[in-house]
Amino acid sequence: MIKKGDNVYVVTGKERGKTGRVLKVIREIGRVVVEGVNVHKKHMRPKKQGQKGEIVSVSRSMNVSNVMIVCSKCGQRTRMGHTMTGDTKTRTCKKCKGEV
Template sequence: MAQKIKRGDTVLVIAGDDRGTISKVKRVFPKKKTAIVENVRVVKKHMRARQPGEVSGIVEMEAPIHLSNLMLVCPHCSEPTRVGFRIREDGTKVRYCKQCQEDIDE
């Protein structure tokens, strides 16, 4: 299965507490079908310094969110969109926006 959402994408959160938030994908875990999105599902974690230089206290971290709760925001038309795939003449697979039909990948 080709990946619809990749690191660096701008996404809209469509479910959960952060619904309506538009932010950037920091990491994708394809096997778990989850992603870490900037400032989405922020959880506070209590950390204890184990090594010199580490900070102890409360650290804010983003928890993974399921990919089905995210929608890609097209860089061309700026609309949340469904993603399609097409093969270029050189054989590379690219994602495209089903709204404006523009390629999302370079």
């Protein structure tokens, strides 16, 4: 249901209440990576001798059930449904019924 680029709201866990954009969807394991959410610092080893190691911030994936989509049409936190029009599947917001 969730696609890359969606805005999502975190409903549970320590990041609860945060919103962010979906950077990556890992369908096989039902996880998403959300920009600015579940950020961990990662120490990068220097690539060459004499170089300094770097600390980079990376967003870790989280379970898709921990987030809700923020509808781009009505701006409400919602679940998405699907409707079939002939052979075409459209994703629709359950609140405003708009196509998203």
